[in-house]
Amino acid sequence: MSSYLAIDETLLEARNSAWTAKEIMQQSGCWRETLSLVSAVRKQLDAWLANVLDKPNAQIVFTGAGTSAYVGEAVVGYLNQQLDIPCLSISSTELVACPQQYLQKNRPTLLVSFARSGNSPESVAAVGVVNNYVKHCAHLFITCNPDGALNKQAAQDEHYFSLLMPTQTLDQSFAMTSSFTSMLVASLAVFSDVDNAVLTMADSIDKNIPSKLTQLKTLAELPMHRLVYLGAGSLKGYAQESALKLLELSAGQVMGYFESPLGFRHGPKSLVDDKTLIVLFGSNNNYTKQYDIDLLNELQSDNKAIAVHTLALPSEASAEQLDDVFNGLYYMVCAQIISFYKAWQLGITVDNPCPTGEVNRVVQGVTIYPFSQGDIND
Template identity: 85%
Template sequence: MSSYLAIDETLLEAKNSLWTAKEIMQQPDCWRATLSIVKAARVQLDSWLVGILDKQNAQIIFTGAGTSAYVGEAVVGYLNQQLDITCRSVSSTELVACPEQYLQPNKPTLLVSFARSGNSPESVAAVEVVNNYVKECAHLLITCNPDGALHQQAAQDENYFSLLMPVQTLDHSFAMTSSFTSMLVASVAIFSDADNAVLTITEAVEKNIAGKLAELKALAELPMHRLVYLGAGSLKGYAQESALKLLELSAGQVMGYFESPLGFRHGPKSLVDDKTLIVLFGSTNTYTKQYDIDLLNELRSDNQAIDVHSLALPDNAMRQQLDDVFNGLYYMVCAQIISFYKAWQLGITVDNPCPTGEVNRVVQGVTIYPLKQGDIND
């Protein structure tokens, strides 16, 4: 009989938790499939991108709502190192609400939109806002749903390029797991030579995650009311998504928080008490690691938290000295598992942690207001 996360499949299904467990564990297969999709589209995609990114003073904005926004937060620092073009991460919720703060009419812009469903109101509206406000713009849509509004729109306009993720990344569960990491893999593969690094971390997850389950379950079952994820650079984006995953899957019963190691001392550290778990995503960057170690030693010396835990890559991946944007994929799977086990311990139906409907799989109840002349001051 099959099991996921060391829990029998029939029990998972009976407790409406099977899809989340399955989608967490399928991620290595999804990442390989994503690389294949990017490779198959490479010639056409590169030809399309050249006409946009070669424009003087061009920029790339990565956008999305909620979890999809954190894809951009995790990749933007790495891609700024790889590309001779400015990359920014701005959530679609911000682009729609305050477009004048993030868009310049005369700056050629490639908007890279991440979306699981492609139907979130802000994700669809962000594309229209950029079209209406920026004179030269184009749209790369990285989505998981062939029936979504974003993907359907791309078929009608040569100014759009839609890249669909593997079919299994259209998560059945409430929380985004394989969709998040696969869209992230796609973005680094599109804009950099990332295949070998992705395959290395994929193998590390496959070989090591089963042996990590007992440790992650023990962390999740600590009597905590708050979990703080810490990470620097790209790992801060992963920490942000990890905090949200805990909040979502625990139905708000356990608060998730994120910060950078250096930033944590500047006020947020005051939240630590004996029911706070702290998890650090350790950097493999030699310089950055020094700050991680300093804070770890300080937090452990304070002896205030219920536990201060540092996640580190398995040895085989460590030897490769991968950039942290790739290391974060391993950490992300660990964080998703912690969130699952905490929800399971609390008796929550993990596939639908909010059955009363206050929070939905695709956001509802958002009114999008049309931009009128005079609404934006250039």
């Protein structure tokens, strides 16, 4: 019988936790397959993008709901360094509720939608909102479900392009894990040459994560009621998703919080007490690292948190001096494992941490209201 996260599969299944454990540990393989999928459609995709983005003043907007929104938060800084076209990250929940605050009707826009199922109400509605508001728009769907509404919609119009992730990324568990990181890898690969960097991180995870499980389990089992993730730049997007993952998998029993190292001093640091664990995603950028070190020293001097821990890259990965958007993949897997072990310690059924249904795998109960230009108060 197999084991995942150093727990026998039979026990994982008995406690309705096997899918989450498997999906966390399958991610390096998913990234390799994702790169191959993007490569297979490279010529077709490049031609489509060239036609979409050749208009003056064009922009790219990354969107999604919940975890899917944080894909954009993690990648947008890196892609703004790589592309001549401005990139923004705006959650679909904001686009749907307040389109006038984020969209310009005369600015050509490529909307990149991330979604595991492709069926969440806001993800589907965001497409219609952009179509109704922006004169020249196109849509790239990066999703995990061939039967999802977004993927099906892509066949209807030449202004839509659908990129499906590997089959196994349609996570069966409640929380998004391999779907999140695979869509993130795909978005980087679509707009930049990232294969070597991603493969370096995949290899590093395969080599180092098994020996790191004990340390991560020890962190997770600290008697905390709050866990703060800190990261700068791209790593802040990963910190945001890490905080949500803890909140979801612990069924709200442990509060997750995120900030940047510099931002943490501006009020949020007041939440630290002797039941707060702080985890820093250390930057590999020599300039940014200075601010990480300053805050780390300050937090250790304060001596208020139950622990202050810096997640460091394995030596061979650190030596590559990759951008933090790639290093974040390693940190993300570690954070997912911490969340799993905390939920496991609490006796939660990790594959379905909210069996009473207040929170669902695909959001329910959202009313989408019709939107048109006439609804905007100019």
